[in-house]
Amino acid sequence: MKSNGGSEAAKRRAGEAAAEAVEDGDVVGLGTGSTAAHAIRVLGRAVDAGLDVTGIPTSHQSRQVAREAGIPLVTLADATPDLAIDGADQFCGDDGGPFHLVKGGGAAHAREKVVDTAADRLLVVADPSKRTDSLDHPVPVEVLPDAAPVVEARLADLGGDPTLRAAERKDGPVVTDNGNLVLDCAFGSIADPAALAADLSALAGVVEHGLFVDCTAAVYVGREDSVDVLERTDE
Numbered sequence: 393m394k395s396n397g398g399s400e401a402a403k404r405r406a407g408e409a410a411a412e413a414v415e416d417g418d419v420v421g422l423g424t425g426s427t428a429a430h431a432i433r434v435l436g437r438a439v440d441a442g443l444d445v446t447g448i449p450t451s452h453q454s455r456q457v458a459r460e461a462g463i464p465l466v467t468l469a470d471a472t473p474d475l476a477i478d479g480a481d482q483f484c485g486d487d488g489g490p491f492h493l494v495k496g497g498g499a500a501h502a503r504e505k506v507v508d509t510a511a512d513r514l515l516v517v518a519d520p521s522k523r524t525d526s527l528d529h530p531v532p533v534e535v536l537p538d539a540a541p542v543v544e545a546r547l548a549d550l551g552g553d554p555t556l557r558a559a560e561r562k563d564g565p566v567v568t569d570n571g572n573l574v575l576d577c578a579f580g581s582i583a584d585p586a587a588l589a590a591d592l593s594a595l596a597g598v599v600e601h602g603l604f605v606d607c608t609a610a611v612y613v614g615r616e617d618s619v620d621v622l623e624r625t626d627e
């Protein structure tokens with residue numbers, strides 16, 4: 393499975409700790425990536441031990457991991473997730489929140505955003521390398537294939553520097569689970585994530601972008617031997 397760096401032990405601890413928040417009878421949104429996969433495997437072991445949990449996957453990858461782990465799966469047409477557990481490529485925010493994320497390193501951010509924001513609570517699992525004071529990770533933008541040249545120009549108008557994501561073991565571009573392309577767009581330091589998110593959402597041809605603005609209930613930051621839980625508190 394693709395890993396975006398960070399210690400595997402830290403990722404595992406974050407995944408394990410977030411999985412402990414799942415209660416009997418819960419429907420859980422199952423995030424994508426190497427950190428979320430740890431939580432899915434823990435949930436699979438809990439299901440083996442008798443916990444009644446149903447999952448809603450966010451990608452082909454999370455569906456596959458969940459199937460291997462033995463978690464019964466449904467779709468958003470069948471149930472609303474009580475909580476979602478998902479990874480992030482970068483996050484900012486201190487204890488109390490708000491937290492803002494960049495997601496989409498696995499090109500799954502469109503379905504992730506649908507499932508994660510449908511859930512009552514989004515729990516993010518990450519290692520310390522993902523934490524920053526101000527988001528500056530390139531923002532993945534999923535685009536309709538025919539719209540890619542136009543969206544590239546509009547992203548440049550917004551001050552971005554877009555690059556078509558290339559596949560690693562296939563010639564040509566990455567094609568998402570939804571049959572679209574991904575432009576990774578560098579904006580430098582993002583001073584106002586909410587404003588940029590609104591600008592990106594307004595572009596014709598953009599299916600979804602990877603800025604997740606203040607939709608996170610808690611961030612589980614795994615370390616080699618401990619986990620910090622940062623929680624969004626209501627003002």
Ligand SMILES: O=C(CO)[C@H](O)[C@H](O)COP(=O)(O)O
Pocket residue numbers: 394395396397423424425426427428478479480481494495496497498499500501504
């Ligand atoms: O957004 C994602 C996939 O689209 C992942 O959650 C993100 O890339 C983090 O992955 P990892 O836990 O492997 O570092």
